[in-house]
Amino acid sequence: MSLEIKNLTKKYGExxxxxxxxxxxxxxxxxxxxxxxAGKSTFLNLITDNLKRTGGQVLYNGRExxxxxxxxxxxxxxxPQLQGIYEDFTAGQFMRYIGALKGMKGREIKRQxxxxxxxxxxxxxxxxxxxxxxxxxxxxxxxxAAMLDDPEILILDEPTAGLDPEERxxxxxxxxxxxxxxxxxxxxHVVDDIECIAxxxxxxxxxxxxxxxxxGGLMEEISGKVGEYKGSFEDTERLxxxxxxxxxxxxxxxxxxxxxxxxxxxxFSPVTDITLEDVYLYYGEGRK
Numbered sequence: 001m002s003l004e005i006k007n008l009t010k011k012y013g014e015x016x017x018x019x020x021x022x023x024x025x026x027x028x029x030x031x032x033x034x035x036x037x038a039g040k041s042t043f044l045n046l047i048t049d050n051l052k053r054t055g056g057q058v059l060y061n062g063r064e065x066x067x068x069x070x071x072x073x074x075x076x077x078x079x080p081q082l083q084g085i086y087e088d089f090t091a092g093q094f095m096r097y098i099g100a101l102k103g104m105k106g107r108e109i110k111r112q113x114x115x116x117x118x119x120x121x122x123x124x125x126x127x128x129x130x131x132x133x134x135x136x137x138x139x140x141x142x143x144x145a146a147m148l149d150d151p152e153i154l155i156l157d158e159p160t161a162g163l164d165p166e167e168r169x170x171x172x173x174x175x176x177x178x179x180x181x182x183x184x185x186x187x188x189h190v191v192d193d194i195e196c197i198a199x200x201x202x203x204x205x206x207x208x209x210x211x212x213x214x215x216g217g218l219m220e221e222i223s224g225k226v227g228e229y230k231g232s233f234e235d236t237e238r239l240x241x242x243x244x245x246x247x248x249x250x251x252x253x254x255x256x257x258x259x260x261x262x263x264x265x266x267x268f269s270p271v272t273d274i275t276l277e278d279v280y281l282y283y284g285e286g287r288k
Contacts, residue, residue, distance in 0.1 A: 001026065001027055001153075002024065002025070003024075003025040004023075004025075005023045005056070006022050007057070008047075008057070008058065010051065010054050019039075021208070022209075023202065026183065027179075027180070027183055028183070028184070029198050029200075030184065031197075031200070032188070032202045033201055033204065034203065034204035035205070038204040038205055038206065041081060042207070048155060049066070049073065060075065075153055077149075077151035077153070077154045078157075079143060079145075079159055085130055086130065090129055092117070095109070095116070095141075096109050098145040102149045104149055112148055113126075116147050134167065136163045136167025139159055140170075140174065143159065143171065147178070154183070156185065159193075168190075168193070172193060179197070191275075200213065201214070201215055201218055218279045219276065219278070222274060225264070226260045226282075228256045229257045229259075229265075229267050229269070231257070233248070236248045236255045243259055245281055246259035246281060260278045
């Protein structure tokens, strides 16, 4: 299975939301990383054929998706950023509803619904209304629904937004188990969501692909460019305001300011435990 994206562009008048994006995607988990407004949701809406493009192509196994219509949409499972969920439905009813929209047969909907709700840990509460579910339970319901009909492409737009840390980890573990035999695209601005599970990272900025590499490759790129400054909270906050980007971190022995740049200011100690968060900081706004 291949998804080829060639010079994909979306403009709104004079504003370019997505600018000539070209990518080749296969069966693995891709983290789509970028700040709010970077073009993540626009990109996802274009490759799911939910938004009319300005230019470019999206090819599924060599075929333009615009000519495939419903045939292509049945290959795609999509969890949008805003929770599109009917609160008066039970989880089981919601699964049956989504299955019917996908054109699945009743017996197959029942079989897959049970398997998928069990996979996300919700089978025992499938008779309860969604209005009683926590945010994490709702997101897991949406993930299960997106998996109906065994899609070859699974697209998740900010799936952990608003979740507490325990729910985020649980949902992330479910997503990690799905990438061996399909294309999974997980869009987020929360680096922790993809650092451990993404095979490759697509780093978007202002509608363009800034980097496309493995997490390890991206971290290797900035080797020697990450440092820390230790001081009081006031010291680190003043440094953050002066430096413009970076983060203040509380450690058991005090505060540090951590930054990533080609030329670190005097007083910074270089570090070797580089993270994807450092990559995100290094390629932040204002950098080419």
